[in-house]
Amino acid sequence: MSLERARQIVLASRPQGRPSLADFRLEETPMPEMPRGGLLLRVRTLSLDPYMRGRMDDRKSYAKPVGIGEVMEGESVAEVLESDHPGFARGELVLARTGWRTHAPSDGQGLRKVDPALAPPSTRLGVLGMPGFTAYSGLKVIGKPRAGETVVVAAASGPVGSLVGQLAKMAGARAVGIAGGADKCRYVKEELGFDEALDHREPGLPERLAAACPQGIDVYFENVGGAVWQAVLPLLNRFARVPVCGLIAQYNGVADNPTDALPATMRAILTKSLTLRGFINYEFEAEHYGDFLRELAPAVADGRIRYREDVTEGLENAPAAFLGMLEGRNFGKVLVRVDA
Amino acid sequence: MSLERARQIVLASRPQGRPSLADFRLEETPMPEMPRGGLLLRVRTLSLDPYMRGRMDDRKSYAKPVGIGEVMEGESVAEVLESDHPGFARGELVLARTGWRTHAPSDGQGLRKVDPALAPPSTRLGVLGMPGFTAYSGLKVIGKPRAGETVVVAAASGPVGSLVGQLAKMAGARAVGIAGGADKCRYVKEELGFDEALDHREPGLPERLAAACPQGIDVYFENVGGAVWQAVLPLLNRFARVPVCGLIAQYNGVADNPTDALPATMRAILTKSLTLRGFINYEFEAEHYGDFLRELAPAVADGRIRYREDVTEGLENAPAAFLGMLEGRNFGKVLVRVDA
Numbered sequence: 001m002s003l004e005r006a007r008q009i010v011l012a013s014r015p016q017g018r019p020s021l022a023d024f025r026l027e028e029t030p031m032p033e034m035p036r037g038g039l040l041l042r043v044r045t046l047s048l049d050p051y052m053r054g055r056m057d058d059r060k061s062y063a064k065p066v067g068i069g070e071v072m073e074g075e076s077v078a079e080v081l082e083s084d085h086p087g088f089a090r091g092e093l094v095l096a097r098t099g100w101r102t103h104a105p106s107d108g109q110g111l112r113k114v115d116p117a118l119a120p121p122s123t124r125l126g127v128l129g130m131p132g133f134t135a136y137s138g139l140k141v142i143g144k145p146r147a148g149e150t151v152v153v154a155a156a157s158g159p160v161g162s163l164v165g166q167l168a169k170m171a172g173a174r175a176v177g178i179a180g181g182a183d184k185c186r187y188v189k190e191e192l193g194f195d196e197a198l199d200h201r202e203p204g205l206p207e208r209l210a211a212a213c214p215q216g217i218d219v220y221f222e223n224v225g226g227a228v229w230q231a232v233l234p235l236l237n238r239f240a241r242v243p244v245c246g247l248i249a250q251y252n253g254v255a256d257n258p259t260d261a262l263p264a265t266m267r268a269i270l271t272k273s274l275t276l277r278g279f280i281n282y283e284f285e286a287e288h289y290g291d292f293l294r295e296l297a298p299a300v301a302d303g304r305i306r307y308r309e310d311v312t313e314g315l316e317n318a319p320a321a322f323l324g325m326l327e328g329r330n331f332g333k334v335l336v337r338v339d340a
Numbered sequence: 341m342s343l344e345r346a347r348q349i350v351l352a353s354r355p356q357g358r359p360s361l362a363d364f365r366l367e368e369t370p371m372p373e374m375p376r377g378g379l380l381l382r383v384r385t386l387s388l389d390p391y392m393r394g395r396m397d398d399r400k401s402y403a404k405p406v407g408i409g410e411v412m413e414g415e416s417v418a419e420v421l422e423s424d425h426p427g428f429a430r431g432e433l434v435l436a437r438t439g440w441r442t443h444a445p446s447d448g449q450g451l452r453k454v455d456p457a458l459a460p461p462s463t464r465l466g467v468l469g470m471p472g473f474t475a476y477s478g479l480k481v482i483g484k485p486r487a488g489e490t491v492v493v494a495a496a497s498g499p500v501g502s503l504v505g506q507l508a509k510m511a512g513a514r515a516v517g518i519a520g521g522a523d524k525c526r527y528v529k530e531e532l533g534f535d536e537a538l539d540h541r542e543p544g545l546p547e548r549l550a551a552a553c554p555q556g557i558d559v560y561f562e563n564v565g566g567a568v569w570q571a572v573l574p575l576l577n578r579f580a581r582v583p584v585c586g587l588i589a590q591y592n593g594v595a596d597n598p599t600d601a602l603p604a605t606m607r608a609i610l611t612k613s614l615t616l617r618g619f620i621n622y623e624f625e626a627e628h629y630g631d632f633l634r635e636l637a638p639a640v641a642d643g644r645i646r647y648r649e650d651v652t653e654g655l656e657n658a659p660a661a662f663l664g665m666l667e668g669r670n671f672g673k674v675l676v677r678v679d680a
Contacts, residue, residue, distance in 0.1 A: 054611075222606075225603070225606055229606070244606065244609050244610050245610070246610065247603075247606055247607060247610055250603045250606070250607065261601070261602035262601035262602040262605055263565070263587075263590045265602055265605070265606075266562075266565055266569070266584065266587055266590070266605075267587060267590065268618075269584050269616055269617075269618040270584050270585070270586070270587055270618040271394075271618065272618060273617070273618045273619050273620060273623060274616075274617070274618050275615065275616070275617045275618075276609055276614075276615070276616040276617075277609075277613070277614070277615045277616075278608075278609040278610040278611065278612060278613045278614050278615075279613050280613060283613060
């Protein structure tokens with residue numbers, strides 16, 4: 001084994017605004033050693049997610065930044081290549097925070113076993129993974145859509161938004177999705193079953209959103225911020241709930257808001273008794289993760305819940321796939337198939 | 341009776357930005373007639389409150405605007421002058437939404453009797469009235485301060501802020517108040533018992549607030565907005581709660597925020613799992629008003645809870661007192677003693 005080489009992608013530099021390929025570096029390293037009592041993992045599928053943009057910046061957030069020269073953080077479905085751990089056998093699949101690399105040592109802490117009989121393993125990174133749980137717990141704990149209410153979500157063809165809309169429909173609510181481009185909008189409306197899908201690249205989003213929400217908006221699942229928030233704000237009903245799980249439009253520090261945007265937001269919070277509540281999916285994990293998997297895995301397996309994956313081949317192509325996702329060029333959950 | 345005259349103050353024009361005396365007009369009118377089965381009220385004490393600024397604007401809010409030429413809205417402690425209503429006797433005191441005037445007819449709907457033995461009647465407009473209930477319910481339902489946490493409130497010598505701090509102390513939390521001027525700060529710290537009081541007219545509020553909150557801020561009771569919000573934002577702890585009951589700093593439409601204020605606010609909501617929740621006190625009335633009065637009236641009566649009133653004599657001086665309040669020139673709950 002020690003003659004084999006592993007590969008990894010490290011953070012080469014901190015981006016100023018929009019990141020570029022030069023902020024990443026592919027490295028070859030010796031094969032990691034299996035820790036005594038632990039495991040050696042081979043990454044099969046790496047998940048790329050918007051939160052990773054935040055880890056590239058050197059500022060305080062809910063998690064500490066990736067250091068310069070350190071492996072980019074990330075979760076993957078990995079195979080147990082060698083095991084000295086009584087709980088895991090060679091060949092088993094696990095969910096692990098391996099980072100962007102082909103092989104990773106593990107002490108077994110924090111691993112979740114992946115049962116390939118439950119659903120396709122890659123879904124544990126998307127609809128049945130962190131993005132799916134973000135949608136599920138944000139709606140369950142904060143959004144609480146009721147029958148007849150209107151739920152709006154952006155990035156509606158993505159892994160969070162697509163589940164938000166489908167769960168809203170299951171709760172008897174009206175689901176309105178926003179996505180970039182005609183193909184995604186067609187998918188959102190025709191395949192996912194949203195009531196309406198609006199293309200944010202076309203002009204007049206505020207007017208089209210108002211027309212699509214004749215009863216106003218009761219739940220806005222905030223995962224983008226920026227111009228979409230400005231279009232949503234005047235349509236929010238009294239007592240509307242706004243779970244805030246992401247703000248991809250402002251991750252690069254380029255705000256597209258008018259200058260008086262904060263007073264308008266605060267005024268709406270006040271006069272409409274709005275609830276804005278930020279959350280990170282794992283804060284609800286202890287209470288709701290079990291239900292999530294029990295309720296949704298069968299629905300994913302039998303097709304009642306639909307999902308879509310956007311798979312890139314090869315670890316070396318992860319940076320380009322990641323940059324594309326930040327620009328909205330992906331169509332579905334972004335995954336990287338990693339070959340050792 | 342019909343020879344007597346009543347007086348009232350009407351909205352003469354809609355202010356552009358900061359209101360002025362010319363936006364109000366004092367009128368003499370014939371004495372209102374007692375409606376059949378109803379009452380005629382004589383206003384004793386009129387309450388002036390920041391929310392009235394919103395009623396002067398012609399835009400959608402939680403209540404409809406006062407029309408041009410209509411009597412300014414407001415609540416008062418009034419005496420029953422004549423009664424054809426079985427529930428109320430001549431000479432009784434009631435809480436009523438009379439508006440800014442000396443006399444008002446009433447059908448009896450929505451009146452609350454005022455028991456002068458419970459506490460001084462004017463307190464039913466302040467610490468034991470709408471402002472007090474705003475503080476009580478906002479903390480109880482949204483803020484939920486725990487022992488050892490830090491609670492910050494602005495306008496700390498006013499009727500909402502002064503109770504927020506005193507209730508925070510009773511809950512075992514650290515109370516930090518912000519007020520305008522040395523006299524108010526001395527009152528807040530020495531008479532109300534806050535741990536710290538900061539003068540927002542002195543330079544360096546962000547630094548002084550940080551020094552006064554070494555453990556960060558867990559509850560920020562938002563009643564001003566603007567520069568204070570900007571100072572509070574970086575100090576909020578994860579899972580901090582922000583009941584939003586007022587934004588007096590932006591009621592005149594003059595924002596003092598930097599241009600990127602919204603992205604910073606949204607990012608904090610996201611990364612710190614903040615809860616911002618707007619509310620109007622009456623949405624919690626059915627559930628909590630009884631407890632409020634039962635718990636606090638004895639504490640006000642025996643001095644465990646302190647309050648301060650800023651009384652102006654004469655209905656004709658109500659507009660000037662109101663404008664002074666919007667500028668922070670009052671010291672305590674603003675009341676107008678109305679002589680018929």
